[in-house]
Amino acid sequence: MKSDVEELMPRLLPVEFGASGEELDLKGPPRNPREYLRQVQLEASQCPEVVVAQIDPKKLKKKQTINASVAGCHAAPVGFCPSLSWQQHQVSNFSDVRQSIAKNRNHWSSNTLDDNVEMPDITDEEGWKKFCFGETLYLGTSSSRTEAAEAEPALDYSKVGFPPFLTIVSRLNQSTVLMVLETLVGWFEENDFAPQLGRWLYALLACLEKPLLPEAHSCIRQLARRCAQLRSALESGEDEKLPALNLLVCLVARYFEQSDLADQPE
Numbered sequence: 001m002k003s004d005v006e007e008l009m010p011r012l013l014p015v016e017f018g019a020s021g022e023e024l025d026l027k028g029p030p031r032n033p034r035e036y037l038r039q040v041q042l043e044a045s046q047c048p049e050v051v052v053a054q055i056d057p058k059k060l061k062k063k064q065t066i067n068a069s070v071a072g073c074h075a076a077p078v079g080f081c082p083s084l085s086w087q088q089h090q091v092s093n094f095s096d097v098r099q100s101i102a103k104n105r106n107h108w109s110s111n112t113l114d115d116n117v118e119m120p121d122i123t124d125e126e127g128w129k130k131f132c133f134g135e136t137l138y139l140g141t142s143s144s145r146t147e148a149a150e151a152e153p154a155l156d157y158s159k160v161g162f163p164p165f166l167t168i169v170s171r172l173n174q175s176t177v178l179m180v181l182e183t184l185v186g187w188f189e190e191n192d193f194a195p196q197l198g199r200w201l202y203a204l205l206a207c208l209e210k211p212l213l214p215e216a217h218s219c220i221r222q223l224a225r226r227c228a229q230l231r232s233a234l235e236s237g238e239d240e241k242l243p244a245l246n247l248l249v250c251l252v253a254r255y256f257e258q259s260d261l262a263d264q265p266e
Contacts, residue, residue: 073228073249073261079237080246081263087250094251097206101170108170116157119168122176125183132184132200134161161196164203177207178216185223193230198244205251212256224252224261 030036076082113119120127130138136159162168172180181204188197201223208216227245234242246263253262 073225073253073263074232076228076246076263077232077234080231080234080242081265082246082250084265087254087263090247090250091254094206094255101166101206104166105170108166111167113167117162117168119171122179125179128180128183129187130161132161132164132180133194133196135159137161137194137196163196164200169203169207172207174209177204178213178219180204181208181223182215182219185219185226188223188226193227193241193245195244198248201248202251205248205256210256217258220252220256221258221261224249224258228261 030039120131134157138161157163169177181201184197184200184204188201205220208220212220227248231242231245231249249261249263252258253260
């Protein structure tokens with residue numbers, strides 16, 4: 001009896017099984033074209049009509065649904081908005097940095113890391129926060145402990161965080177760059193701006209390849225909106241956070257072409 005598939009789709013190369021078809025050895029290599037076709041037919045006849053995939057939900061990547069918000073940024077308060085020439089200059093410098101990283105990536109990634117540098121696993125979000133920020137910022141240690149750490153003769157990166165050295169960021173592939181960027185931006189949503197954060201955000205943006213993936217597009221827009229939100233709450237144009245916040249908004253809007261988020265000088 002022919003199967004439903006054979007009724008609708010007749011064989012282009014009809015080959016009869018014959019009496020020996022059932023005894024055909026599927027594990028051994030075919031000895032001639034006819035035997036190869038008989039093996040294919042026999043394997044097809046043994047396949048179930050319906051196959052259900054066995055999926056382990058625990059292995060599915062988190063946050064698979066990407067919600068790309070189109071909301072704009074808070075407008076810069078009067079006196080806080082950078083000039084257009086300043087923004088263009090920052091974009092030019094940033095482009096030079098990206099070209100330098102791309103050109104010298106192989107050289108820097110081949111350099112041996114110091115013994116105290118233990119990069120977290122790609123899925124270890126908390127490990128990356130601690131690696132980038134250090135115990136002082138990540139754990140929110142007291143100021144007395146911070147001052148004691150600063151007084152130590154040898155710099156302890158476990159306390160102050162590892163800077164984004166070229167030997168480190170050059171080792172990150174695009175999946176890791178995006179994962180760390182999403183992790184730090186998520187932390188930024190619930191915390192204030194810090195110098196360690198700014199250095200890492202700049203370095204990760206410099207390593208982020210174009211064209212952007214949808215999740216990268218959403219992430220950097222989230223970053224720009226958060227920077228604009230904090231900027232709008234600053235009390236003085238002399239605040240030391242202002243240049244860094246302006247820079248991140250500028251790079252997202254001007255370099256990564258999210259023009260609806262760009263600061264518009266008067």
